[in-house]
Amino acid sequence: MDVNEKKKAAAHAALAYIKPGMIVGVGTGSTVNFFIDALSQSRIDVEGYVASSIATEQRLKAAGLTVLDLNQTGDIPVYVDGADEIDPYFRMIKGGGAALTREKIVASASRQFICIVDDSKEKGMLGQFPLPVEVLPFARSYVARQLVKMGGNPTLRQGVTTDNGNVILDVVGLDFTDPVNLEKEINNIPGVLDNGVFAKRRADVLLVGGDSGVQTHKPHF
Numbered sequence: 001m002d003v004n005e006k007k008k009a010a011a012h013a014a015l016a017y018i019k020p021g022m023i024v025g026v027g028t029g030s031t032v033n034f035f036i037d038a039l040s041q042s043r044i045d046v047e048g049y050v051a052s053s054i055a056t057e058q059r060l061k062a063a064g065l066t067v068l069d070l071n072q073t074g075d076i077p078v079y080v081d082g083a084d085e086i087d088p089y090f091r092m093i094k095g096g097g098a099a100l101t102r103e104k105i106v107a108s109a110s111r112q113f114i115c116i117v118d119d120s121k122e123k124g125m126l127g128q129f130p131l132p133v134e135v136l137p138f139a140r141s142y143v144a145r146q147l148v149k150m151g152g153n154p155t156l157r158q159g160v161t162t163d164n165g166n167v168i169l170d171v172v173g174l175d176f177t178d179p180v181n182l183e184k185e186i187n188n189i190p191g192v193l194d195n196g197v198f199a200k201r202r203a204d205v206l207l208v209g210g211d212s213g214v215q216t217h218k219p220h221f
């Protein structure tokens, strides 16, 4: 199976968590795009979808699916999204698609986070994928210097403005031995909107597409 077939298989498996009448949070990225395709083919009669990015909102609307405003929905029963890396404790790095802040908001407003990935995303420890940090343009240089003091090496993602009008610093070299604290510490830098460590709001169910089909993992910790 190639990587797209694995993503597609994981995305299809997530349909089992979607029930008629539900409100569903929808993440961002190529794996989620397969999920949106599967949703539109399934015709499950949900109440509507909350999008984590403008790109996802446009894709849902193009598929004829109803998009709801998070400010009108209250808590969401289920959120489906991909990840750039996920560790054995279901903590993730996200934001490869620059949508991390809205993704974290929708994930945090949701009771169940279903993470859909291909098997290349499973890691013993987070930190190989450069950590995306969303930063106010005004604070870019200051935040970059603080990240260097933390041991990181930040690079400005060229040509990218987030849905919130900000920039992304991709950071390598950080110490991921305590992801919960790292997430908090970076978010304490003035000028940081959010960062791509999902350790406080981690996944609840992990669906991994691999050569032998989709494996379902539930927390064992």
Ligand SMILES: O=C(CO)[C@H](O)[C@H](O)COP(=O)(O)O
Pocket (backbone or CB within 6 Å): 027, 028, 029, 030, 031, 032, 081, 082, 083, 084, 093, 094, 095, 096, 097, 098, 099, 100, 103
């Ligand atoms: O966090 C994300 C977007 O901000 C995506 O979930 C992550 O980048 C994975 O993307 P893909 O499904 O394309 O591999």
